[in-house]
Amino acid sequence: MYEELAIFELSVWLGLSAWIANATPVLGGGGSPIDGGRNFRDGRRILGDSKTIRGFFVGVFFGTLTGTGQFLAAPYLRPILAQFVTITPEMDYVLSISIPVGFLLSVGALTGDMIGSFIKRRVNLKSGDPSPVLDQIGFIIMALIFAFPLMMPSPIFVAVLVLTTLGIHWLSNALSFLLGLKKNPW
Numbered sequence: 001m002y003e004e005l006a007i008f009e010l011s012v013w014l015g016l017s018a019w020i021a022n023a024t025p026v027l028g029g030g031g032s033p034i035d036g037g038r039n040f041r042d043g044r045r046i047l048g049d050s051k052t053i054r055g056f057f058v059g060v061f062f063g064t065l066t067g068t069g070q071f072l073a074a075p076y077l078r079p080i081l082a083q084f085v086t087i088t089p090e091m092d093y094v095l096s097i098s099i100p101v102g103f104l105l106s107v108g109a110l111t112g113d114m115i116g117s118f119i120k121r122r123v124n125l126k127s128g129d130p131s132p133v134l135d136q137i138g139f140i141i142m143a144l145i146f147a148f149p150l151m152m153p154s155p156i157f158v159a160v161l162v163l164t165t166l167g168i169h170w171l172s173n174a175l176s177f178l179l180g181l182k183k184n185p186w
Contacts, residue, residue, distance in 0.1 A: 010094045011160035018143035021063025021106035025055030048127035067102010090154045104147040112142025136169045
């Protein structure tokens with residue numbers, strides 16, 4: 001039982017930089033859109049007003065800050081975790097997130113979010129309209145792809161992270177909506 005819980009906890013640990021990066025752009029408070037207000041060749045916006053330069057940098061900053069905190073906390077968390085489970089090499093690998101990995105997870109998450117927005121504009125969904133797969137797991141998949149050159153977690157951690165992201169994404173959006181940070185609860 002403790003080993004399954006440790007896998008879940010370490011999967012959450014693996015996703016923290018990406019989740020924080022994806023959640024914090026709203027703290028940037030708008031600004032100039034990344035696409036400069038331009039339209040794509042189909043006549044629709046490339047990304048939309050909700051993807052801003054300031055929001056991108058805010059997300060990367062807080063995601064990388066999270067990765068830095070994880071890097072600094074890992075040596076202290078390792079002995080605590082070792083009291084409950086035998087730390088496998090795969091577990092130790094995920095626990096040992098580096099600052100560059102935190103940065104890549106952050107940039108990847110926001111890039112994945114922008115790719116989702118680009119696709120949503122192409123299928124004529126408005127900014128803020130729900131698109132379950134793109135909104136909920138597209139960013140985490142792209143975060144893992146970006147971090148792949150420096151970190152290749154085992155498939156169990158990736159699977160648990162993707163499944164957990166579905167629930168966390170819904171919860172964080174609902175909370176952001178309740179706090180007035182988002183216009184929609186999705």
